[in-house]
Amino acid sequence: MSHLFSPIKIKNIEFKNRIVVSPMCEYSSEDGFANDWHLVHLGSRAVGGAALVLTEAIAVSPEARISYGDLGIYKDEHIAKLKQITEFIHQQGAYAGTQLAHAGRKASHDLPWNGGKQIPSDEPNGWKSAAPSAVPFIAGEEAPIALDKAGIEKVKADFKAAALRTLQAGFDVIEIHAAHGYLINEFLSPLTNHRTDEYGGSFENRIRLLLEIIESIREVWPAENPLFVRISSTDWTEGGWTADDSAALASILIGKGIDLVDCSSGGNVATAKIPLKPGYQVEFAEKVKKESGILTGAVGLITEAAQADAIISEGQADMVFLARELLRDPYFPLRAAHLLGQEVKWPDQYLRAKWH
Numbered sequence: 001m002s003h004l005f006s007p008i009k010i011k012n013i014e015f016k017n018r019i020v021v022s023p024m025c026e027y028s029s030e031d032g033f034a035n036d037w038h039l040v041h042l043g044s045r046a047v048g049g050a051a052l053v054l055t056e057a058i059a060v061s062p063e064a065r066i067s068y069g070d071l072g073i074y075k076d077e078h079i080a081k082l083k084q085i086t087e088f089i090h091q092q093g094a095y096a097g098t099q100l101a102h103a104g105r106k107a108s109h110d111l112p113w114n115g116g117k118q119i120p121s122d123e124p125n126g127w128k129s130a131a132p133s134a135v136p137f138i139a140g141e142e143a144p145i146a147l148d149k150a151g152i153e154k155v156k157a158d159f160k161a162a163a164l165r166t167l168q169a170g171f172d173v174i175e176i177h178a179a180h181g182y183l184i185n186e187f188l189s190p191l192t193n194h195r196t197d198e199y200g201g202s203f204e205n206r207i208r209l210l211l212e213i214i215e216s217i218r219e220v221w222p223a224e225n226p227l228f229v230r231i232s233s234t235d236w237t238e239g240g241w242t243a244d245d246s247a248a249l250a251s252i253l254i255g256k257g258i259d260l261v262d263c264s265s266g267g268n269v270a271t272a273k274i275p276l277k278p279g280y281q282v283e284f285a286e287k288v289k290k291e292s293g294i295l296t297g298a299v300g301l302i303t304e305a306a307q308a309d310a311i312i313s314e315g316q317a318d319m320v321f322l323a324r325e326l327l328r329d330p331y332f333p334l335r336a337a338h339l340l341g342q343e344v345k346w347p348d349q350y351l352r353a354k355w356h
């Protein structure tokens, strides 16, 4: 059997293969509501054979959205459509997960296809963003407010309420978004966290918010359901968060009920230079896995069946998260199985298209 299509059991779930649909913002919601776009988009990737379909970043509060088009889970009314989506994903033999997120200082932006710029808080579709410290992502942009203690408590409560709704919507997996320069990442990195209280300064203080959010989520999220964290493994910037910090964090997360660390990178510093090449972040998944013993996910420019299979067979990561390749081809897993000579179950409706 190919390594890519070997099952993996995490907590109460046996994933049929190692392919995860990486979270991808669709900017297609109104007031956070999922709609038929999300049903078809996520549903197609479940039909295509991925073992785990993660939704895009789903905002835990209205102000936690990157844009006014973001998916949200801050109202009970959001649950019904999400439930329809998870049920469809389950019918295809896949599991459903969501990525609980708070955009921090990168909130209140326009849709990418409208230019993606920050929307000032006094303009329509804009609001005041919040961060560990009152420093904007890009010099000259409106600064976020620095969260006070009450603000931090609200963030934790929002994640907890969102986790409960996640369960009610039928999701099997939560991924906490602690990457890409959004709120939790802003707390983790010394480049964006200039606080002098117990949430800033030392490594222990900067990881505190993430650990407290995990605790809040675990109060409502069943112990037998997988809980992942996506991190930016490095800031790619001198003086910033490093791969060593990621491994040290993972060693702590493993004792906090986290099952898998999804190792992305960057996004916290606008000027960072990222050396893009195929599989450019796999080294982080490998390092974090080897040094902490936690399961890891590799992500970033993974586009080929043999490449994905090698990442698993060489023990560099336990799962591969694919984003853009799955936008080009939602059936990548079925195609990859064919290329690797692996027999997998096809949807009955598509059997006549199977390669022989």
Ligand SMILES: Cc1cc2nc3c(=O)[nH]c(=O)nc-3n(C[C@H](O)[C@H](O)[C@H](O)COP(=O)(O)O)c2cc1C
Residues within 6 Å of the ligand: 022, 023, 024, 025, 026, 056, 057, 099, 177, 179, 180, 230, 264, 299, 300, 301, 302, 321, 322, 323, 324, 325
């Ligand atoms: C359209 C689009 C939307 C994305 N939205 C998210 C998101 O909501 N959360 C996240 O963690 N990463 C997001 N990403 C990053 C991807 O999950 C992934 O980490 C990145 O694209 C690298 O993987 P790839 O080379 O397979 O595309 C997005 C990427 C794309 C292309």
